[in-house]
Every structure is written in structure tokens, then in C-alpha cells.
Amino acid sequence: MDPRELLARLREDLAEAGYTVDGVQELVGDVASRALDREQALPALRAAERAGGPASVLLRCCTLGREVTRAEVDAALPRTGTDGAAALGLLAAAGAAPGDAVRPLVDLRPYRVDDGAGDGSPADWWLVSDLGELATGRALAPDHVLGVGGASLTLARATVRTPVGSVLDVGTGCGVQALHAARHARRVVATDTSERALDLAAVNAALNGVALDLRQGSLLEPVADGELFDLVVSNPPFVITPRREGVPQYEYRDGGMSGDSLVRRLFAEVGGVLAPGGVAQLLGNWEYHGEDDWAQRLEGWLEGTGLDAWVVQREVADPALYAETWIRDGGQKPGAAFDELYAAWLDDFEARGVTGVGFGVVTLRRPVAGPPTLRRFEEVLSGVDDPLGGVFAAGLVAHDRLAVLDDEALAGTALRVAPDVSDERYHAPGEPDPRVVLLRQGGGLRRVVQADGDLAGLVGACDGELTVGQVAAGLAVLLEEDAPALRARLLPRVRDLVRDGLLLLPPS
Numbered sequence: 001m002d003p004r005e006l007l008a009r010l011r012e013d014l015a016e017a018g019y020t021v022d023g024v025q026e027l028v029g030d031v032a033s034r035a036l037d038r039e040q041a042l043p044a045l046r047a048a049e050r051a052g053g054p055a056s057v058l059l060r061c062c063t064l065g066r067e068v069t070r071a072e073v074d075a076a077l078p079r080t081g082t083d084g085a086a087a088l089g090l091l092a093a094a095g096a097a098p099g100d101a102v103r104p105l106v107d108l109r110p111y112r113v114d115d116g117a118g119d120g121s122p123a124d125w126w127l128v129s130d131l132g133e134l135a136t137g138r139a140l141a142p143d144h145v146l147g148v149g150g151a152s153l154t155l156a157r158a159t160v161r162t163p164v165g166s167v168l169d170v171g172t173g174c175g176v177q178a179l180h181a182a183r184h185a186r187r188v189v190a191t192d193t194s195e196r197a198l199d200l201a202a203v204n205a206a207l208n209g210v211a212l213d214l215r216q217g218s219l220l221e222p223v224a225d226g227e228l229f230d231l232v233v234s235n236p237p238f239v240i241t242p243r244r245e246g247v248p249q250y251e252y253r254d255g256g257m258s259g260d261s262l263v264r265r266l267f268a269e270v271g272g273v274l275a276p277g278g279v280a281q282l283l284g285n286w287e288y289h290g291e292d293d294w295a296q297r298l299e300g301w302l303e304g305t306g307l308d309a310w311v312v313q314r315e316v317a318d319p320a321l322y323a324e325t326w327i328r329d330g331g332q333k334p335g336a337a338f339d340e341l342y343a344a345w346l347d348d349f350e351a352r353g354v355t356g357v358g359f360g361v362v363t364l365r366r367p368v369a370g371p372p373t374l375r376r377f378e379e380v381l382s383g384v385d386d387p388l389g390g391v392f393a394a395g396l397v398a399h400d401r402l403a404v405l406d407d408e409a410l411a412g413t414a415l416r417v418a419p420d421v422s423d424e425r426y427h428a429p430g431e432p433d434p435r436v437v438l439l440r441q442g443g444g445l446r447r448v449v450q451a452d453g454d455l456a457g458l459v460g461a462c463d464g465e466l467t468v469g470q471v472a473a474g475l476a477v478l479l480e481e482d483a484p485a486l487r488a489r490l491l492p493r494v495r496d497l498v499r500d501g502l503l504l505l506p507p508s
Contacts, residue, residue: 001084001087003087003088003206004206006080006084006087006088007088007203007206007207009079009080009084010077010079010080010084010085010088010207011126011207011208011209012079013076013077013078013079013080014058014077014110014126016054017053017054017055017058017076017077018053018054018055019054019055019058019059019062019076019110019126020110020112020124021110021111021112021124023055023110024055024059024063024109024110027047027048027051027053027055027056027059028043028044028047028048028051028059029047031043032044032046032047036063039132039133039134041064041134041135044059044063044064045060045064045066048060048064054075054076054077055076057072057073057075057076058076058077058108061073061091061102061103061104062090062104062106062107062108062109063107063108063109063134063135064134064135065103065104065107065131065134065135065136067101067102067103068101068102069098069099069100069101069102070082070093070095070096070097070098070099070100070101070102071098071099072102073085073091073102074098082102088203089105089106090104090105090106090108090128091103091104091105092104092105104131104135105131106128106129106130106131106200107128107129107130107131107132107135107147108126108127108128109126109127109147110124110125110126110127111123111124111125111126111127111148111176112124112125113153113156113157113180114157114387115156115157115159115161115180115183115387115389116157116161116387116389116390117161117180117183117184117389118161118183118184123156123179123180123183125179125204125207125208126204126207126208127147127148127174127176127204128174128200128203128204128207129145129146129147129148129173129174129200130144130145130146130147130200132144132146132147132331133331136331138331139248139330139331139332140248140250140330140331142248142249142250142251143194143196143251144250144251144252145173145174145194145196145197145200145251145252146173146174146252146253147174147176148174148176151235151283152173152176152177152235154283154314154361155177155233155234155235155281155282155283155361156176156177156180157386157387157388157389158281158361158387158388158389158392159177159180159181159231159233159281159389160231160279160281160363160389160390160392160393160396161183161184161387161389161390161393162184162231162393163184163185164184164185164186164230164231165185165186165187165230166185166186166187166188166189166228166229166230166231166275167181167182167185167187167188167189167229167230167231167232167233168188168189168190168191168223168229168231168232168233168273169181169188169189169190169191169232169233169234170191170219170220170232170233170234170236170266170270170282171191171192171193171219171234171235171236171237172190172191172192172197172198172201172214173192173194173197173201173235173252174197174200174201174204175190175200175201175202175204175205175212175214176204177190177233177234177235178190178201178205178210178212179204179205179208179210179212180233181231181233182210182211182212185230185231187213188210188211188212188213189212189213189214189215189222189223189229190212190213190214190215191214191215191216191217191219191220191221191222191223192214192216193216193217193218193251194216194251194252195216197251197252198214198215198216201214202214219236219255219262219265219266219269220269220270220272220273223273227273228273228274228275228278229273229274229275229278230275230277230278230279231278231279231280231281232270232273232274232278232279232280232281232282233280233281233282234266234270234280234281234282234283235282235283236255236262236263236266236282236283236284237250237251237252237253237254237255237256237262238253238255238260238262238263238283238284238285239253239254239285239326240259240260240285240287240322240354240357241253241254241326241345242344242345242347242348243256243258243348244344244348246340246341246344247341247344247345248330248341250330253326253329259287259352259354260284260285260286260287263282263284263285263286263362264301266280266282266284267298267301267302267305267307267362267364268301268304268305270282270307270364271305271306271307271364271366274307274364274365274366275366276366276367276368276369277365277366277367277368278365278366279363279364279365279396280307280362280363280364280365281361281362281363281364281392282361282362282364283359283360283361283362284359284360284362285357285358285359286298286357286358286360287352287354287356287357287358288316288354288355288356288357288358289352289353289354289355290353290355294313294358294377295311295377298311298377299375299377302372302375305364305372306366306367306371306372307364307365307366307367307372308364308365308366308367308372308373308374308375308396309362309363309364309365309372309374309375309376309377310362310363310374310376310377310392310395310396311360311361311362311363311376311377311378312360312361312363312378312379312380312445313358313359313360313377313378313379313380313381314359314360314361314380314381314384315358315359315360315381316356316357316358316359316381317356317357317359318355318356319345319346319349319350319354319355319356319357320346322345322349322356322357323341323342323345323346323349324342326345327341327342327345361388363392363396365396373399373403374396374399376399380445380446380447382446384444384445384446386443386444388444388445390444391444391445391501394501395499395500395501398498398499398501398505399499401505401508402495402498402499407488407491410468410491410494410495411467411468411469411472411487411491412467412468412469413467413468413505413506414462414464414465414466414467414468414506415462415464415468415494415498415503415504415505415506416462416463416464416503416504416506417459417460417462417463417502417503417504418441418501418502418503418504420441420442420443420444421439421440421441421442421459421502422439422440422442423437423438423439423440423456423459423460424437424438424439424440425437425438426438433453434453436450437450437451437452437453437455437456438450438451439451439456439459439497439502441500441501441502444501445500447500447501447502449496449497449500449502451493454475454479454486454489454490455490455493457475457478458471458472458475458490458494459497459502459503461474461475462503464506468490468491468494469487472486472487472490473487
């Protein structure tokens with residue numbers, strides 16, 4: 001049977017079995033679901049065994065890596081059957097008898113993430129990847145194709161989802177970012193060096209009814225001369241790994257370059273495949289050397305690129321924590337082999353003077369015309385779970401509009417407070433006036449801005465009717481201050497609040 005027909009049957013079987021995010025949640029409960037998110041299988045396994053049913057069979061086999069029987073698989077996947085799943089390379093059966101064991105060859109699990117695309121409904125699919133440590137109990141193979149990890153989710157939620165004509169996914173892996181891109185693009189090209197990754201990405205595309213143009217090659221090499229894209233996304237192999245014998249090199253995370261050279265290379269080259277006005281969004285690590293400022297280091301990478309840049313640093317790890325994280329990520333458990341790898345990582349960092357490693361989301365843009373005007377580097381180290389694509393899209397628009405508004409024009413503009421902004425005031429006991437006023441975003445990057453009484457008063461009066469100049473003039477009378485001086489003091493702060501999304505410009 002044609003594999004596409006088999007995958008269509010499989011899609012129907014998985015849905016009918018209730019092997020969905022909601023179905024698994026209902027099957028195992030909150031405690032086991034949270035444990036599963038932490039890569040702890042036992043609570044989910046116990047709950048699934050007690051519950052029984054088709055979803056239980058699929059969870060135990062396809063996510064948790066346990067053997068089940070042919071009869072159980074045939075009942076859970078009536079259209080596909082054990083033989084159909086085996087023909088697709090998903091399962092292996094020990095024999096043809098109903099009681100014979102069936103074991104998984106890949107990880108197959110439901111996936112749902114709110115990416116802010118389309119009508120706002122979340123992405124809802126099934127994804128195939130290689131079996132991880134959760135199922136095998138062993139360290140990963142060098143050619144392991146990763147499923148959805150924390151970095152994947154970060155990029156999926158951070159990507160600008162404005163409808164576009166074409167998207168390029170660099171280092172697609174199992175294809176998850178390309179699937180997200182297909183929700184808001186007419187054409188999606190996805191590249192990877194790994195033939196196996198592209199095979200699994202093709203399975204995921206067909207399983208979920210999505211058309212992708214899959215190309216093999218390193219980074220941007222598979223892009224044809226003159227081929228340009230409206231959006232480039234990349235969760236590249238950015239992990240900083242010692243380049244020495246005995247240290248495993250994993251295709252999904254190690255690009256074969258020293259230090260943070262791979263991310264620097266993407267900074268330098270991605271502009272060549274961006275259409276005018278096109279945006280590139282990627283994840284990356286960057287090294288700290290001594291007391292060097294991370295933003296200054298990345299700004300140096302941007303010299304000569306002609307690109308606008310907005311970088312949000314989300315985490316900073318010291319060398320020991322970074323080494324521990326990625327050694328465990330490869331499935332290596334504590335012991336002599338772990339310590340040997342640990343020493344190799346620390347030796348490499350010490351030899352190159354690395355004192356820390358930053359991680360973040362990078363947004364680059366090719367200006368429609370003229371030189372770049374945006375250089376923005378900020379740290380947001382608190383947890384943010386909301387989709388951020390809309391925040392980045394709105395921030396780029398706000399930057400462009402502010403660039404053509406001089407102070408007089410800004411003063412003549414009627415702003416309004418964003419609906420997620422709250423005003424928090426802190427008083428000393430018995431004092432009528434607050435000592436501290438905080439303007440807090442409830443969504444997006446959840447920024448908190450400390451405001452004096454003048455700025456808080458202006459923000460409180462921004463209702464979309466009065467202009468900034470009118471509000472400032474009213475405040476000057478109320479506070480008995482010089483009106484031009486007060487306005488001059490407030491306007492730069494107002495620009496910052498617009499730039500950060502706490503105050504909103506009127507629709508253009």
C-alpha cells in the first residue's frame with residue numbers, strides 16, 4: 001500500500017483512539033503528565049496500565065517504549081494494523097501470532113502548542129522522532145533525531161506568524177518548525193544535513209497533511225542562488241561542544257564548529273537569503289569571555305550584515321552548569337564516563353577563557369531600503385510561556401513608526417494603555433503618596449517599568465482620546481511645573497513605553 005495512504009489511515013486511527021494531548025492528559029492525570037514532561041515515565045506507565053484501552057496501548061508503546069502485543073496494536077490501530085505500522089517503520093513485530101510482542105522503532109506522540117498563528121487555535125499534530133532515553137534507558141546515538149524539546153517550544157512560540165509567501169526552516173530535524181510555518185505560509189522549504197532527519201520530517205509532514213520542500217545540506221547551502229524568503233526560522237545545532245576525541249558529537253545539536261562560531265556564521269549569512277523586509281528568527285548560544293558585555297559581542301557579529309537586530313537573552317549558564325546540562329541531554333548518567341565528559345567540557349572552556357554561556361532568541365531583519373536602524377539587546381530571564389511572535393511583530397512595527405515620529409509628532413499623537421498593563425503602587429505606612437509606582441505587563445515579555453508620579457499620571461490619562469501633548473500640559477498645570485520642561489522630560493520615556501508595548505499607537 002502507498003505509504004501516504006497508510007499514514008492517512010494512521011492519522012484516523014490515532015484520533016479515534018484518543019491518542020491526543022487531551023486524551024493522554026485524561027488517561028494519566030495531572031501528576032503523571034507533569035512527571036512525563038520531566039522525562040519521568042513511571043507515573044504515566046502505572047496510570048496507563050490501570051486505565052487500559054487504545055490510548056493506553058499507544059502511550060505505553062509509542063511514547064514510553066514498552067513492548068505490547070500484536071493483538072493490542074491491531075485493536076488500537078484497526079485501519080493501519082501492526083503490519084501497516086511495521087511497513088511505515090514505526091513498529092517491529094516478533095511474529096504473526098496475536099500474543100507476539102511488538103516493540104517501537106520510533107517515538108510517536110501527540111503534540112499541541114499555541115503558536116499564535118492563523119485564527120489563534122493551537123497547532124495540534126502527531127510527531128515522529130527517534131526514541132529517547134525515556135524509552136531506551138541508554139545514551140543517544142550520534143545520528144539521533146530529536147523530537148520536541150524546550151528549545152523547539154521556545155522558537156515555536158517566539159516566531160512571528162504574519163502570513164507570508166515563503167519560509168525557510170534551517171536545521172529542521174523532525175520538521176516541527178516547518179509544520180508551524182506551514183500554518184501561515186504558502187511555501188515552506190526545510191533543510192538539514194541528516195538524511196534520517198529529513199526522512200522523519202517527510203513522515204511528519206505526510207502524517208499531518210502538510211506539504212514541505214525538504215532539502216539535504218548544511219545550513220543555507222541547499223538554497224538556490226537568488227532564492228529569497230520572507231521568513232527564515234532556525235533551531236540550529238548551536239550547542240558549544242569540545243572538539244576532541246571521545247566527546248560525542250550529536251547531529252541534532254552539534255554543528256562541528258568551535259565555540260559559538262556556528263551562530264556567528266548564521267548572523268553573517270542569513271541576510272543573503274532574506275527578501276527585503278524579510279525576518280529571520282533563530283535560537284543560539286554565545287560565549288562570555290571575562291567581563292565582556294554579551295551585547296557588545298553580538299553587535300560585533302552584525303557589522304557589515306546590513307540587518308536590523310533584536311536579541312532577547314533568556315538564560316545565562318556558568319561553564320559547569322552548561323556542561324552538566326548537555327551531558328545529561330545526551331543521555332549520559334552520572335558515573336566515570338560522565339565525569340570524563342565533564343572534565344573535557346571544563347578544560348575546553350578554561351582553555352578559551354569562557355566564563356559563561358548565554359542563550360536567547362535572535363530576530364534579524366533585512367530593511368526594505370537603506371541601512372539598519374534597529375539594534376536592541378535585552379535580558380528577560382523570568383519565565384515567559386505566552387506566544388511571543390505577536391510581541392516581536394508589534395515591536396518591529398512600533399520601531400518603524402517611532403523612527404518617523406519626531407517629538408512634535410509624538411506629542412500630537414493620542415496613545416492608549418495596552419490592555420494587559422497594570423499599575424502597582426507601594427506606600428509607606430501613613431504616607432498618602434506612593435514611594436514606588438510600577439507599570440507591569442501581564443503578557444508578552446512581562447516587562448516591569450518603574451515610573452515616577454509624572455510618568456504614571458501621563459500613562460493613566462492615555463485613553464486614546466487626548467494627545468500626549470495635551471496630557472502633559474494638563475499635568476504641568478496640576479503639578480505647577482514648567483510645561484515645556486515637563487514634556488521634554490516625559491517624551492523619551494513615552495517612546496520607551498511605546499517601544500516596549502505598554503503604550504499603543506493608534507492604528508496606522
